[in-house]
Amino acid sequence: MSTTPFPSGPILGCRGRGVSVPGDDIDTDRIIPARFLKCVSFEGLAEGAFADDRAERADHPDGPHPFDRPEHRNAAILVVNRNFGCGSSREHAPQALMRWGIRAVIGESFAEIFFGNCLALGIPCLTADHESVLALQGAIAADPAAVLQLDLQPPAVTLLTGGEPRVWELQVADGPRRMLLSGEWNGTAQLVAHDAELRATAARLPYLSGFALG
Amino acid sequence: MSAGTLYDKVWDLHRVADLPGGGSQLFIGLHLIHEVTSPQAFAALRDLGLSVRHPERTVATVDHIVPTTSQARPFADPLAEEMLATLERNCAEHGIALHGLGSGRQGIVHVIAPELGLTQPGMTVACGDSHTSTHGAFGAIAFGIGTSQVRDVLASQSLAMAKLKVRRIRVEGALQSGVYAKDLVLHIIRRLGVKGGVGYAYEFAGPAIAALSMEERMTLCNMAIEGGARCGYVNPDAVTFAYLKGRPHAPAGEAWDRAVAWWSSLASGPEAVFDDEVVFDAATIAPTVTWGITPGQGIGIDESIPTLEQTEPDERPIAEEAYRYMDLRPGTPIEGVPVDVCFIGSCTNGRLSDLRAAAAIARGRHVAPGIKAFVVPGSEQVAAAAEAEGLDAVFRDAGFEWREPGCSMCLAMNPDRLEGRQISASSSNRNFKGRQGSASGRTLLMSPAMVAAAAVSGHVADVRRFLGPPTDGAPSPTAPAALETAAIRA
Secondary structure (H helix, E strand, C coil): CCCCCCCCCCCCEEEEEEEECCCCCCEHHHHCCHHHHCCCCCCCHHHHCCHHHHHHCCCCCCCCCHHHCHHHCCCCEEECCCCECECCCCCHHHHHHHHHCCCEEEECCECHHHHHHHHCCCCCEEECCHHHHHHHHHHHHHCCCCEEEEEECCEEEEEECCCCCEEEECECCHHHHHHHHHCCCCCHHHHHHCHHHHHHHHHCCHHHHCCCCC | CCECCHHHHHHHHHEEEECCCCCEEEECCEEEECCCCCHHHHHHHHHHCCCCCCHHHEEEECCCCCCCCCCCCCCCCHHHHHHHHHHHHHHHHHCCEEECCCCCCCECHHHHHHHCCCCCCCCEEEECCHHHHHHHHHCCEEEECCHHHHHHHHHHCEEEECCCEEEEEEEECCCCCCCCHHHHHHHHHHHHCCCCCCCEEEEEECHHHHCCCHHHHHHHHHHHHHHCCCEEEECCCHHHHHHHCCCCCCCCCHHHHHHHHHHHHHCCCCCCECCEEEEEEHHHCCCEEECCCCCCCEEECCCECCCCCCCCHHHHHHHHHHHHHHCCCCCCECCCCECCEEEECHHHHCCHHHHHHHHHHHCCCCCCCCCEEEECCCEHHHHHHHHHCCHHHHHHHCCCEECCCCCHHHCCCCCCCCCCCCEEEECCCCCCCCCCCCCCCEEEECCHHHHHHHHHHCECCCHHHHCCCCCCCCCCCCCCHHHCCCCEEC
């Protein structure tokens, strides 16, 4: 479990070890099984991250789940494949990953609600093409202790090893990227501040007045 | 880029502001909350020193964690009790209506909001639950959100959102007897994939959609998210208005006429432009069953589990994972696969018409030996209506348990769950690994009538064999799937 502070303010990038959890369509029930949702606080969710997948892999001939391998302890950058985070809207999924220590996710694609939930926590989700993700996952497997430097401006990840650093370009939509860079990802105050605009919008929605005349 | 669709019109009406980051601030007309994804949002609100901006546009119920056997308080599970008590406290503190246990209006959030007339055409609806897409059946733009966004909606009645593209899914023809909205949506997801809808809103249109009842439209839109589409919707029409008329929160009198005029004006017109269109033929769709670990791994009841060779190359790794997890061999016919548990209920298929369809199969038959079968009405109102027409007795006589309303075994946050490697025939929406409460439990998704057919057979069975006296001793054959027209226009 990580002791790194949770994201706050402008997010320019992050630095840390990588951990790959390969496979397409990894849903949020797998990221955090439903029994861990019986709580009124997100504290303590780290232990539930991938709990069933980890148990399933405990005595597996291929070795334990990546989250249980000592070389990935304290990893900060998660590398995944296609449609990661599909299924349930539970924010408990990125909360569990964040509390485990994840500060950024790189994948081939993300489910939308999961992407939005990560953004709301200041955790960037960036995409790369299939070959780049496989290459990055291969590089992490070859040298799990290598440090990755992830940047949002421009979006890229750099593998810092003893030799020549390797760089992969990443993609992230302009809106989320700007929200992270400016710190607006935690935007409740901004939404609330638009009081006049909220009133104007409400005034043009007839159902808010029960379709009353005028 | 789409233009003139219902999605575009509702988006424009609800757009509060454009945000510097590039997204828009969208007003939320109806905010539904429940016990699982709201407690941390209320706590965050408190930390920020903010109040609920529109408590009168916020409606709560309790569904995920409630037991379906005894609902007496306090619950046997102290964590479940704490979650409900927290919701009760938060609603009382902020003046939010809570449809609690025994109120006559409690139930699964996506069942009660429509039946109370809260969900209406042209609204934006948000809820901390991915199956909020259900409400799109009314021509609302409805989507699931996370807890931080629940906090934002509580505080501002709005959200930061990026606009989606719009894909029209036209369904021509008519569904055959024994083929339901559940089969239709499982078929669509099978063809377009569980990632196919990412970045899109799905507009369901065409003669087969127009012919669906509101409850069937809810089943369809409910599972849009399983196809990756954050919201799915059907344009409002006479079927929508007939359903809404007279419901507790629906407009009445002269306001009703003004409402119908406004709702009608929002439907996608003939001039509407879509980002993408896909066409299906309803007549070619068979009762559909999932065999794997994603809702896209579905096949017709008369088909066999696809082999690797029959699977697209990039879908092979998840197919192999599914063979292992499900312990089902490729090439095996899905009909005849034995089941242990049969579950009828959920926000997908826990409404009165679902229970009627299942009861029609159960009537005069009996659950096969060794099978645990149970029926969980989607709400207290559904339960009362079903009991008034004797469906509870039909199910009990057939050996099904008749339970109290809740989410039940759809997601296993309550005592209803699979044990060990049990395999379920389930009318719910997700067959993910471990979804139904056992880390090795297995789920076959199908329509409620198909679940009932499986319960009385002891194995996956073709519901069409149970419907009326067959004219030639066999169910009507279905056309090969290859005849289906699934033309995608960019």
